[in-house]
Amino acid sequence: MADGGNTSLARTERGLTYPQPALPLAGQAVEVAEGVLWIRHSLPMALDHINVYAVADGEGWVIVDCGLNVDTTHAAWEQLFEGALGGRPVTAVVVTHLHPDHLGAAGWMCQRFGAPLMMSQLEYTSARMMVADDAMGPYAEAEAHYRRQGWADADIERWKSRFGGFAKQMAPIPRQYSRLSEGDVLDIGGREWTVIVGSGHSPEHVCLWRKDDNVFLSGDQILPRISSNIGVWSMEPMEDPLGDWLESLEDLKARLDPKLLVLPSHGEPFYGVIERLEALIRGHEVGLKRLERSLRQPCRAIDVFGALFARQIGPDLLGMATAESLAHLNYLERRGRVRRDRDADGVEWWTVVEDVQ
Structure with a gap:
């Protein structure tokens, strides 16, 4: 086990x-709590890393989240298994939620060690369903959904050409798993970790809390510098994940x-959980x-990006930005603050119900 090369002192930023x-540098790990190692894997996107954790479990390790299922991640893990993890086996793989940077390499790791996969039921079944859905190709209902939001023909063609990206980032998901539910207590290395479930970013997101020394593995449910994407996707176009997120x-x-x-x-370990939760809630309220x-004049979902995002939205972010815009619009509609109307072409236009004071 080793830590990285930066020797700056602990610091306080924004509370x-x-x-x-x-x-942690490549192939290294940092002990952040007794028996808990912090590891970082690179991601080929704007959010360029994921933190995963190894928790000591007797003569082995429980791994929490796995990274993408790509050769570079496999190679990084192999280096860690022989180096920072001391050649000790993986006894179980816990995945906080279904997104590919968390679940992607889990099947590969489970197979390599004969280790069980542990997830919540909704995350596991949703992931299996999405992989199966990808295999069926683009579908008419999804195309109609995106056209309702104002996507142009070129946007639709780009979406069709990239369809199936979820499955492509996944090792085969084990066909057997161990279900994690709210309030479950896991014995890892003789110490208790309580399962805490959140929702909004994903349907049944698992966090783990070791209460005897107040260590909390938050996954994407609480991040220090960014807010997790909250999106309405074509499969459930009328849902209210932002309401679920804020309630969580x-x-x-x-x-x-x-x-x-x-x-x-993502980001770094931190203290100040209440301050961060308040900031996340406040950020969405401001948005x-x-x-x-912005809805004093009718707008489509693609017209309101400027109200919600600080950066320019290009083609690569169009799907995620549209999904997040819809999450906010559906939230306001559920609470009677905006309405949607469809024009002759089926495109949805949103308008505030009464003026904002």
Whole structure:
């Protein structure tokens, strides 16, 4: 086990304290709590890394999240198995949620060690369903959904050409798993970890809380510097994931110990969980107010990006940005604050119900 090369001191930024003076370098790990190693894998996208964790379990390790199923991730893991993890086997693989940077390499790792996969039921079944859906190719209902949001022909063709990306980033998902549910207690290395479930970013996101020393593996449910994507996708076009997300954040705010150490999937370990939960809630409330102001004139989902995002949205981010815009629009519609109308071409236009003061 080794830590990275940065020797700067722990620091405080925007009310959060970052206690680790170093990032793990490739092939290395940092012990962030007793028996818990912090590992980073690279991602080929704007969000360029994922944090995964190895928790000591007797003569082996429980791995929490796995990275993408790509050769570079496999190679990084092999280096870790022989180096920082000391040649000890993986006894179980816990996956916080279904997204490919978390679940992608899990099947590969489970097969390599004969280790069980542990996930919540909705995350596991949703992932299996999405892989099967990808195999069937683009479908008419999804195309109609995106055209309703204002996508042009070129956008639709780009979406069709890239369809199936979820499955392509996944090792075969094991056909057997061990279900994790709210309130379950896992014995890992003789210490108890309680399962805490959130939703909104994904349907049944698992977090793990070791209460005896206040260590909290948060996955994407609580991140220190960014807010997780909350999206409405073509499969469930009328749902309200932002409502689920805000409710989950309020629930965590009421339940969690303010002094716990948060180990997130992106960014760095930090203290200040209540301050961060409040900031996440406040950020969405501010975005919703800006969105309402922008809807004094009718807009499509693709017209409101400026109210919700600080950066320019290009073709590579169009799907995610459309999904997040719809999550905010559906949230406001459910609460009677905006309405949607369809024009003769079936395109949806949104308008605020009453002026924002």
